[in-house]
Amino acid sequence: xxxxRYQLEVNPEVPARLARLDEIANNxxxxxxxxxxxxxxxxxxxxxxxxxxxxxxxxxRIDQKRINEAADDPVFLGTMNRVLSAYDSYHAVHKQELPGxxxxxGNDLIAYFCAEFGFHESLxxxxxxxxxxxxxxxxxxxxxxxxxxxxxxxxxxxxxxQSIDREGRQTAHxxxxxxxxxxIEPVSGADGQELRIGVDFPGRTVWAxxxxxxxxNNQLFLLDTQLAENSDADRAIAYQLYGGDRRTRIEQEIxxxxxxxxxxxxLGLKPxxxxxxxxxxxxxxxERIRGLVTGQGMPFAAALEAAAANTVFTTHTAVPAGHDHxxxxxxxxxxxxxxxxxxxxxxxxxxxxxxxxxxxxxNMTALALRGSRFHNGVSRIHGEVSSNICADMWSQVTPxxxxxxxxxxxxxxxxxxxxxxxxxxxRHLGLGWQHRLTDQSCWSAVHRIPDQIFWSxxxxxxxxxxxxxxxxxxxxxxxxxxxxxxxxxxxxxxxPNNPTVLTIGFARRxxxxxxxxxxxxxxxxxxxxxxxxxRPVLFIFAGKAHPADEPGRELIRQIxxxxxxxxxxxxxxxxxxxxxxLARRMVAGVDVWLNNPIYPLEASGxxxxxxxxxxxxxxxxxxxxxxxxxxxxxxxxxxPAAEGxxxxxxxADEARTLYELLQDSxxxxxxxxxxxxxxPEWVAMAKQSIASIMPRFNMQxxxxxYAEKFYSPAAEQWRRYASADFAGARNVAGWKARIRAAWxxxxxxxxxxxxPRIRYGExxxxxxxxxxxxxxxxxxxxxxxxxxxxxxxxxxxxxxxxRHERALExxxxxxxxxLTPDQCxxxxxxxxxxxxxxxxxxxxxxxxxxWL
Numbered sequence: 001x002x003x004x005r006y007q008l009e010v011n012p013e014v015p016a017r018l019a020r021l022d023e024i025a026n027n028x029x030x031x032x033x034x035x036x037x038x039x040x041x042x043x044x045x046x047x048x049x050x051x052x053x054x055x056x057x058x059x060x061r062i063d064q065k066r067i068n069e070a071a072d073d074p075v076f077l078g079t080m081n082r083v084l085s086a087y088d089s090y091h092a093v094h095k096q097e098l099p100g101x102x103x104x105x106g107n108d109l110i111a112y113f114c115a116e117f118g119f120h121e122s123l124x125x126x127x128x129x130x131x132x133x134x135x136x137x138x139x140x141x142x143x144x145x146x147x148x149x150x151x152x153x154x155x156x157x158x159x160x161x162q163s164i165d166r167e168g169r170q171t172a173h174x175x176x177x178x179x180x181x182x183x184i185e186p187v188s189g190a191d192g193q194e195l196r197i198g199v200d201f202p203g204r205t206v207w208a209x210x211x212x213x214x215x216x217n218n219q220l221f222l223l224d225t226q227l228a229e230n231s232d233a234d235r236a237i238a239y240q241l242y243g244g245d246r247r248t249r250i251e252q253e254i255x256x257x258x259x260x261x262x263x264x265x266x267l268g269l270k271p272x273x274x275x276x277x278x279x280x281x282x283x284x285x286x287e288r289i290r291g292l293v294t295g296q297g298m299p300f301a302a303a304l305e306a307a308a309a310n311t312v313f314t315t316h317t318a319v320p321a322g323h324d325h326x327x328x329x330x331x332x333x334x335x336x337x338x339x340x341x342x343x344x345x346x347x348x349x350x351x352x353x354x355x356x357x358x359x360x361x362x363n364m365t366a367l368a369l370r371g372s373r374f375h376n377g378v379s380r381i382h383g384e385v386s387s388n389i390c391a392d393m394w395s396q397v398t399p400x401x402x403x404x405x406x407x408x409x410x411x412x413x414x415x416x417x418x419x420x421x422x423x424x425x426x427r428h429l430g431l432g433w434q435h436r437l438t439d440q441s442c443w444s445a446v447h448r449i450p451d452q453i454f455w456s457x458x459x460x461x462x463x464x465x466x467x468x469x470x471x472x473x474x475x476x477x478x479x480x481x482x483x484x485x486x487x488x489x490x491x492x493x494x495x496p497n498n499p500t501v502l503t504i505g506f507a508r509r510x511x512x513x514x515x516x517x518x519x520x521x522x523x524x525x526x527x528x529x530x531x532x533x534x535r536p537v538l539f540i541f542a543g544k545a546h547p548a549d550e551p552g553r554e555l556i557r558q559i560x561x562x563x564x565x566x567x568x569x570x571x572x573x574x575x576x577x578x579x580x581x582l583a584r585r586m587v588a589g590v591d592v593w594l595n596n597p598i599y600p601l602e603a604s605g606x607x608x609x610x611x612x613x614x615x616x617x618x619x620x621x622x623x624x625x626x627x628x629x630x631x632x633x634x635x636x637x638x639x640p641a642a643e644g645x646x647x648x649x650x651x652a653d654e655a656r657t658l659y660e661l662l663q664d665s666x667x668x669x670x671x672x673x674x675x676x677x678x679x680p681e682w683v684a685m686a687k688q689s690i691a692s693i694m695p696r697f698n699m700q701x702x703x704x705x706y707a708e709k710f711y712s713p714a715a716e717q718w719r720r721y722a723s724a725d726f727a728g729a730r731n732v733a734g735w736k737a738r739i740r741a742a743w744x745x746x747x748x749x750x751x752x753x754x755x756p757r758i759r760y761g762e763x764x765x766x767x768x769x770x771x772x773x774x775x776x777x778x779x780x781x782x783x784x785x786x787x788x789x790x791x792x793x794x795x796x797x798x799x800x801x802x803r804h805e806r807a808l809e810x811x812x813x814x815x816x817x818x819l820t821p822d823q824c825x826x827x828x829x830x831x832x833x834x835x836x837x838x839x840x841x842x843x844x845x846x847x848x849x850x851w852l
Contacts, residue, residue, distance in 0.1 A: 028119045037053060044066060057178075106147070107272075111273070113256065115130070115153065116241060119213075150219070154179070165480055168559070169557060170553050196209050204234070206259075209227060210267070253280050261291075272310060274310060282313075289303045298726060308372050309722075325361040328361065331350065332346060365390070373714070376405045376710070382603040407705045409604040413699065417613055437694065458591075466495065494540075504538070504539050505589075509545070510544065511549065516541065541574045587610035592617050595608055596621050596658065599622070617636070617686055619635060628696075634691075748770050748771075760821075763820040767816045772812075786800070787828050788827055793830070
C-alpha cells in the first residue's frame with residue numbers, strides 16, 4: 001500500500017483491582033511460578049502465545065473489555081489473590097542461616113557475571129545451556145536468600161529464532177527486542193536521571209545504560225550501549241548475542257567485564273565475592289586491579305593478589321579450543337592505557353593471558369585462572385578434564401592435586417518440575433517437600449506413590465508434549481507446502497489423545513560432539529528396531545545450531561532427510577523453534593531422554609536432570625553429570641568406548657551399545673504391560689529416576705556446594721587480604737616475589753640410605769637437606785607422600801611433613817621426621833618441597849613443586 005506507515009500502540013487501562021498484576025509482571029518470579037503464568041494465559045490464550053508468554057507485553061496489549069471483565073470476575077480475582085499470596089509469602093523476610101563454612105555474613109555480597117542468562121522466553125538474552133544454568137543459579141540464590149547480584153549484557157537481538165525448511169535447512173531469524181515489553185527497567189541515579197557508566201575504548205569512551213530485572217528476591221543488572229552518545233559501531237557492541245567478528249567479541253567482553261565492574265561500583269554495591277561464570281567476563285579482573293592500583297596506591301602484584309583472593313572462576317569448556325582467545329596486538333590496542341595506569345609493561349599484561357610459559361594468543365581462561373584463587377569445573381569428570389587442560393598453569397603440580405576443583409551442575413526444580421506432580425507429592429511425600437529437596441529420605445517416598453497414579457501423570461505429561469509437538473510440526477509442515485493428508489502420516493505416532501507410544505527425546509544444541517546422529521550409525525539395525533508395529537517408537541529431535549556452525553547445521557539436514565524416508569516417516573520428528581517453552585515440555589513429557597556425546601566432552605549437561613526429576617528415564621553416555629547420577633537402577637548407561645579407537649570405530653562401538661540397549665532393554669521393558677495398561681518394571685525405574693536424581697541434582701545442593709567450597713572461603717580471604725590497608729595482599733605479593741626469585745636455585749637431597757623393608761611397628765627416620773638460597777625454613781614445606789604402588793599422587797595420598805632441625809655446614813638445612821608406618825604391604829613414598837604461607841588460598845597455587 002502507498003503512503004507512510006506510522007506505528008501506534010494503544011495500551012489498556014488496568015483496573016485498580018488488578019493493579020498488582022503489573023508488579024508480578026515485572027518480577028521474573030513468574031518464570032518459575034506456573035500459576036502466575038496461567039493467570040495471564042487464562043485471560044487470552046491466543047494473545048499469551050503471540051507475546052511469547054511475556055506478562056509485561058501481555059498487559060500492554062490485552063483488550064480493555066477483557067481486562068475489565070476480569071476485574072469483575074470472582075473466579076479470576078480468587079485465582080489472582082492466591083497468586084499474590086504466594087508472591088508475598090515468597091518475598092517476606094525469613095530468618096534463615098546462610099550457607100557456607102563459616103556461614104556467609106549479612107554484609108557479604110556475591111556478584112555473579114555471565115554473558116547470557118536464560119530465565120524465560122520473555123527475556124530472550126540466552127542461547128543455550130550456559131544461559132539456562134546462569135538463570136537457574138540466580139533463581140536458586142533467590143530461593144535460598146543468598147546476598148547475590150547478577151551482571152550481564154542486554155542484547156537488542158539476543159539469540160535467533162529458528163525455522164527449518166522442507167530440505168532441512170536451518171534459517172536464523174533475528175528480530176529486535178522491544179525493551180519496553182521485557183521485565184526490565186532502567187536504573188536511575190540519585191539525581192533521577194538514567195544511570196550510565198563509561199568504558200574506556202581506544203580514543204573514545206563508550207557509554208552504557210544500566211537496566212534492572214527483579215529475580216525474586218535478587219536483582220540482575222544489564223548493560224546496553226544503544227545510546228545517542230555512542231557511534232553507530234559502539235551502539236552495536238551489545239546488539240547480538242555471540243554475533244559479529246573478533247573485534248565485536250572482545251568489545252562485548254570488555255563491556256561485560258570492565259563495564260560490569262564499573263556498573264557495580266556506580267550502583268554503590270561492594271561485593272565480597274566475584275564469580276566469573278565462564279571466561280567471557282574475565283576482563284573484570286583487570287578493572288578491579290586498576291581500581292586498587294589507582295584508588296589504593298597498591299603495586300600491581302599486590303592488587304592482583306587482592307583481586308584474585310575473592311574471585312571464583314567456573315569453566316564450562318571441555319576442550320582447549322573452546323576457550324576465548326585474542327591476538328596480542330588486539331589486546332594491547334584496547335588495554336594500552338590500562339598498562340600505563342597499572343604500571344605494567346606489554347609483557348606483563350600479555351603474560352596474564354598466557355597458558356603456562358607457552359606462547360600463543362591471549363587466552364581468557366588463563367586470565368581468569370591467574371586472576372582468581374577459586375576455580376572449578378561443572379562435574380566430577382569435567383573437573384578432572386579441566387585439571388588436565390589447565391595443568392600448564394601449575395606446571396610442577398600433578399593435575400589431580402592442582403587447584404582446579406568441581407561443583408556438579410544442577411537444575412532449579414520449581415522451573416522444570418511439572419506442576420502435575422505437586423498434588424501427588426503433597427499427598428505421598430508430605431507437605432513442605434519443596435523445602436526438603438536435598439533430603440534423600442523424603443524422595444525415597446516416591447516409591448510409595450501408587451503405580452496407576454504415577455503412570456497417569458506420566459501419560460498426561462506426554463500428552464501435553466505431543467499436543468505442542470503436533471502444533472509445531474503442523475505449522476512447520478504447512479509452511480513448507482506439505483499436504484494435510486501427508487501430515488497425518490507424519491504425526492501418526494504423536495497422538496496427544498492416545499499417548500501410548502514409547503517416546504524418546506533428544507533436544508540440545510546441535511554441536512558435532514553431542515552426536516545427534518549417532519542413532520543413525522547403522523540404519524539397517526535402527527530400521528529393525530523401530531519396524532515392529534506392535535511396539536512403536538517415536539524419536540523427537542529439537543535444537544539449534546549456531547548460524548556459523550556448518551557441521552552443526554549439516555546434522556539438522558541429515559536428521560530432516562532421514563525423517564522423510566518412508567521407513568522412518570512418523571517415527572522420527574524434527575521440531576523447529578527450540579526454546580525454553582518446548583524444552584520444559586520435552587523434559588517433562590518424553591519417556592526416555594537420549595544423550596550420547598563424545599566422552600569426555602560433555603562438561604555436565606542438565607537436560608537429563610530435568611527429565612529425570614519428572615520421571616523420564618535417561619539413556620546416556622557415562623559422561624558429565626550422568627557419570628555421577630547413574631546408579632544401575634535409574635536408567636541405562638552407554639559405556640565410553642576404549643581409548644585409542646578412531647572416531648568411526650568409536651561411534652560404531654557406542655552405537656552398537658545404544659542399539660542393544662534399545663532392542664534388549666528399553667523397548668521390551670516399556671511394552672511389558674500388565675492388564676492395567678502399563679509396565680510395573682518401567683514405573684519402578686521411573687520412580688527410581690526421581691528418587692535418586694532429585695536430592696542430588698537440585699540448585700539448593702549446588703549453591704550449598706558453591707557457598708561451602710568457594711563463596712564463604714572467598715569472602716573470608718577477602719577480609720584477611722583487605723584489612724589494615726590490604727596488608728595481607730601486600731605481604732603475600734612480596735613473599736611470592738621472593739619465592740619466584742629463589743626457586744630456580746632450590747635443591748633437595750636425601751641424607752642416609754633408604755631401607756627397603758622393615759617390620760610392622762618398627763620406626764624409620766627420614767632426613768633431607770634443602771638448599772634455601774636465602775629463604776627461611778618456614779617458606780617451604782618438605783613432605784613425605786605415601787601411596788600404594790601404581791597409585792597416582794592425589795589429595796587422598798598420605799602426607800607427612802618433615803620438620804626443620806638445623807642449618808648444615810654445607811649451607812643447606814636439615815629437615816627430618818621419625819615415622820612408624822601403620823599399614824602393612826608394599827607401598828611407595830616420595831619426598832617433595834613446595835612454597836608455603838599461611839595466607840595462601842590453595843597450598844599449591846604457585847604451581848611450584850620440587851620432587852627428590
